[in-house]
Amino acid sequence: MLLLISPDGVEEALACAEAAEHLDIVDVKKPDEGSLGANFPWVIREIRAAVPADKPVSATVGDVPYKPGTVAQAALGAAVSGATYIKVGLYGCGTPDQAIEVMRGVVRAVKDFRPDAFVVASGYADAHRIGCVNPLALPDIAHRAGADAAMLDTAVKDGTRLFDHVPPDACARFVQQAHAAGLLAALAGSVKREDLATLTRIGTDIVGVRGAVCEGGDRDTGRIQPRLVASFRAEMDRHAQEFAATTAAR
Ligand SMILES: O=C[C@H](O)COP(=O)(O)O
Numbered sequence: 267m268l269l270l271i272s273p274d275g276v277e278e279a280l281a282c283a284e285a286a287e288h289l290d291i292v293d294v295k296k297p298d299e300g301s302l303g304a305n306f307p308w309v310i311r312e313i314r315a316a317v318p319a320d321k322p323v324s325a326t327v328g329d330v331p332y333k334p335g336t337v338a339q340a341a342l343g344a345a346v347s348g349a350t351y352i353k354v355g356l357y358g359c360g361t362p363d364q365a366i367e368v369m370r371g372v373v374r375a376v377k378d379f380r381p382d383a384f385v386v387a388s389g390y391a392d393a394h395r396i397g398c399v400n401p402l403a404l405p406d407i408a409h410r411a412g413a414d415a416a417m418l419d420t421a422v423k424d425g426t427r428l429f430d431h432v433p434p435d436a437c438a439r440f441v442q443q444a445h446a447a448g449l450l451a452a453l454a455g456s457v458k459r460e461d462l463a464t465l466t467r468i469g470t471d472i473v474g475v476r477g478a479v480c481e482g483g484d485r486d487t488g489r490i491q492p493r494l495v496a497s498f499r500a501e502m503d504r505h506a507q508e509f510a511a512t513t514a515a516r
Pocket residue numbers: 270271272293295419423454455456457474475476477478485
């Protein structure tokens with residue numbers, strides 16, 4: 267399982283760079299603009315320059331409206347700024363057809379510019395709270411749009427977590443459907459260390475975190491700490507080893 271960490275700016279990206287050996291993807295975000303809030307192009311550029319070259323930089327395009335042209339142009343902006351993972355939160359899409367239309371525009375805009383870029387279609391585990399597309403439709407949406415991964419996060423950061431809204435069995439189906447479509451499955455949403463056993467068992471490819479690696483576990487007032495990134499990674503590795511041993515013993 268890959269570890270994606272979401273800094274809110276250059277200072278936290280430097281903390282990620284310090285912990286680079288423990289993480290896989292640095293995900294530029296602007297949390298005060300929403301769960302998948304988009305940061306400025308110059309911040310993406312500065313973070314790309316600050317993070318070791320072998321670590322991919324991801325950028326969120328925002329909690330986007332159902333405006334396919336606007337979103338495609340924003341996604342290209344993230345790619346031009348140096349992100350190679352482009353994440354789109356389909357906040358304003360009420361139906362799978364709307365979400366596919368938005369994602370098709372993003373895939374074309376990004377891949378025309380950079381064919382090896384990795385496009386992530388993200389829905390929200392707590393979609394029922396904001397009236398957006400069913401989270402379990404994301405693998406099919408991502409597949410039909412030509413994206414590379416389907417993701418879930420939570421829209422409302424009020425302490426509720428991924429599994430409060432989409433229980434482990436449903437997340438397992440999400441992962442299976444993504445894999446059946448040839449996609450990676452990424453899961454996030456106030457994930458904590460105690461969720462790692464389940465995320466490992468169900469075959470999650472990428473886990474996204476912020477709060478869990480911030481001081482005090484607080485994604486808003488805490489700052490990302492390299493030592494928390496290292497200990498989160500150690501816990502991931504422990505679960506991966508335990509899971510491998512259990513599977514081998516069967
Ligand atoms: O993409 C991952 C998100 O930044 C998750 O943030 P969170 O762990 O604070 O919910």
